[in-house]
Amino acid sequence: DGGITQSPKYLFRKEGQNVTLSCEQNLNHDAMYWYRQDPGQGLRLIYYSQIVNDFQKGDIAEGYSVSREKKESFPLTVTSAQKNPTAFYLCASSDQTGGSQPQHFGDGTRLSIL
Amino acid sequence: GQNIDQPTEMTATEGAIVQINCTYQTSGFNGLFWYQQHAGEAPTFLSYNVLDGLEEKGRFSSFLSRSKGYSYLLLKELQMKDSASYLCATQGGYQKVTFGTGTKLQVIP
Numbered sequence: 001d002g003g004i005t006q007s008p009k010y011l012f013r014k015e016g017q018n019v020t021l022s023c024e025q026n027l028n029h030d031a032m033y034w035y036r037q038d039p040g041q042g043l044r045l046i047y048y049s050q051i052v053n054d055f056q057k058g059d060i061a062e063g064y065s066v067s068r069e070k071k072e073s074f075p076l077t078v079t080s081a082q083k084n085p086t087a088f089y090l091c092a093s094s095d096q097t098g099g100s101q102p103q104h105f106g107d108g109t110r111l112s113i114l
Numbered sequence: 115g116q117n118i119d120q121p122t123e124m125t126a127t128e129g130a131i132v133q134i135n136c137t138y139q140t141s142g143f144n145g146l147f148w149y150q151q152h153a154g155e156a157p158t159f160l161s162y163n164v165l166d167g168l169e170e171k172g173r174f175s176s177f178l179s180r181s182k183g184y185s186y187l188l189l190k191e192l193q194m195k196d197s198a199s200y201l202c203a204t205q206g207g208y209q210k211v212t213f214g215t216g217t218k219l220q221v222i223p
Binding site for chain 2: 031033035040041042043044045048050056058059090092094096102103104105106107108
């Protein structure tokens with residue numbers, strides 16, 4: 001079945017450590033997105049990419065980095081510069097063919113600080 | 115930029131109708147989405163509006179007024195399983211999708 005896979009489901013980070021969250025989709029979607037969600041809050045956009053080898057900063061990009069070397073993959077690195085990384089991270093993709101299409105979401109990764 | 119406002123919480127009775135409002139200011143507005151999110155889960159798509167008017171899909175309907183920067187989600191015949199957060203999201207320039215903080219709906223017997 002087509003869909004978006006995020007891994008791992010739970011992740012723990014030590015102080016000063018970089019960690020990378022995986023996001024893979026087999027829906028052949030051009031656009032991919034990373035969001036952060038804090039308890040009881042909405043989704044805040046970290047980075048998004050409309051096409052391979054191109055991406056744009058969202059509203060809270062500081063302390064994060066991404067790459068888009070392949071259409072199906074959009075990994076997110078949470079760097080040591082992100083001082084408050086504990087949150088629920090959601091990856092999404094959408095088909096841009098023929099205008100705006102809804103986003104499909106992965107099941108998310110919960111990141112915590114050790 | 116983008117600015118989206120929705121009520122934080124609402125309570126409604128099983129079997130009733132509830133309307134969740136959303137106002138927005140979005141650069142290069144292309145359309146508006148509504149998503150449902152149960153606690154601890156990923157959002158799921160409910161509706162999309164790009165033109166003014168009402169879109170009906172079963173028990174759920176969504177309305178858009180582009181000139182007023184206003185949308186609402188209407189839920190009819192409420193069921194207990196409808197207790198969830200409802201997220202309004204707008205798509206602006208460069209396909210950027212921005213979410214509001216969400217409205218937590220509690221359905222009571």
